[in-house]
Amino acid sequence: GQNIDQPTEMTATEGAIVQINCTYQTSGFNGLFWYQQHAGEAPTFLSYNVLDGLEEKGRFSSFLSRSKGYSYLLLKELQMKDSASYLCAVTNDYKLSFGAGTTVTVRA
Amino acid sequence: DTEVTQTPKHLVMGMTNKKSLKCEQHMGHRAMYWYKQKAKKPPELMFVYSYEKLSINESVPSRFSPECPNSSLLNLHLHALQPEDSALYLCASSQEYQQGAGEQYFGPGTRLTVT
Numbered sequence: 001g002q003n004i005d006q007p008t009e010m011t012a013t014e015g016a017i018v019q020i021n022c023t024y025q026t027s028g029f030n031g032l033f034w035y036q037q038h039a040g041e042a043p044t045f046l047s048y049n050v051l052d053g054l055e056e057k058g059r060f061s062s063f064l065s066r067s068k069g070y071s072y073l074l075l076k077e078l079q080m081k082d083s084a085s086y087l088c089a090v091t092n093d094y095k096l097s098f099g100a101g102t103t104v105t106v107r108a
Numbered sequence: 109d110t111e112v113t114q115t116p117k118h119l120v121m122g123m124t125n126k127k128s129l130k131c132e133q134h135m136g137h138r139a140m141y142w143y144k145q146k147a148k149k150p151p152e153l154m155f156v157y158s159y160e161k162l163s164i165n166e167s168v169p170s171r172f173s174p175e176c177p178n179s180s181l182l183n184l185h186l187h188a189l190q191p192e193d194s195a196l197y198l199c200a201s202s203q204e205y206q207q208g209a210g211e212q213y214f215g216p217g218t219r220l221t222v223t
Contacts, residue, residue: 033211042112042198042214043151087150095164096212098150 002026004099006088011105012078020073020086020102028092034062034073035087037101043087046073078106112215114199120221123189129218131182131199139205140182141212142174143198151198157182158205189222196220 003025012018024032031050035043047055049064049071061074075082083106088099112133121127131140139158143151156164157176171193173185182199196219200212 035214040196040219042216044214045211048211089150095153095156095166097153100150101148 002090002097004088004090004097006086006099006102008100009103009105011107014078014080014106014108016078018075018078018104020075020088020104022071022073022088022099024069024071024088024090024099026090026092026097028094029066030091030093032062032064032071033089033091033096034060034071035089035098037085037087038083039085046086075104080106080108082106112199112201112213114197114215114218116218117216118219118221120223121186121189122223123191125189126185126187128186129184129197129199129220131184131215132180133201133213133215134180135201135203135213136179137201137203137213138179139202140176141200141202142172142182142184143200143214145196145198145217147195155184156205163205186220189220191222194221 006022033048034046036046037043047062054063059076064071085101085103087101089096115130141156142154145151153166154168155174160176171188175183196217198217199215202212
């Protein structure tokens with residue numbers, strides 16, 4: 001089975017940094033995705049990690065440790081528009097399985 | 109064009125109605141997916157089509173019937189739904205269905221309410 005855990009909610013101030021952790025225990029592993037989903041909208045792709053280490057893409061970075069079953073998404077220089085749900089998702093040979101999502105609220 | 113489109117955006121239907129959800133992509137992707145998402149929950153996979161053939165059915169009740177008429181289109185036919193089927197239905201596509209799902213592009217979804 002698939003077990004993907006991430007915090008339910010996080011709050012941060014505009015301009016700050018927030019780190020969203022994700023731990024997973026899955027049958028098979030071919031990569032880990034982070035998606036952003038604004039309320040009532042479709043998930044949009046943020047990052048993909050298949051090897052251990054840090055992937056940086058602008059204000060967003062994602063880290064993976066396969067041996068620990070752990071990933072994090074780092075959001076820097078937070079903006080109000082970053083208020084959204086962030087979904088950690090693990091893919092195996094079969095399908096993409098999502099965590100429950102972390103709702104990030106950015107305050108002025 | 110990196111867009112997946114879905115129609116309608118909103119749908120209200122009675123338990124005896126028959127309706128269809130439509131999804132379209134023109135990215136040349138050969139894998140297409142239907143997901144169901146309840147409020148404050150993650151998307152749950154329903155069906156996967158690969159090269160227009162049904163590859164995965166996640167034990168979805170037969171009142172949901174998928175169809176892939178061609179490589180760009182994916183339909184979900186609905187019949188005799190229950191109120192608990194009310195949810196956001198998301199369509200997604202990816203280049204291939206191999207070694208897992210790959211990067212998926214999601215459509216905006218159809219918000220379905222069953223009365």
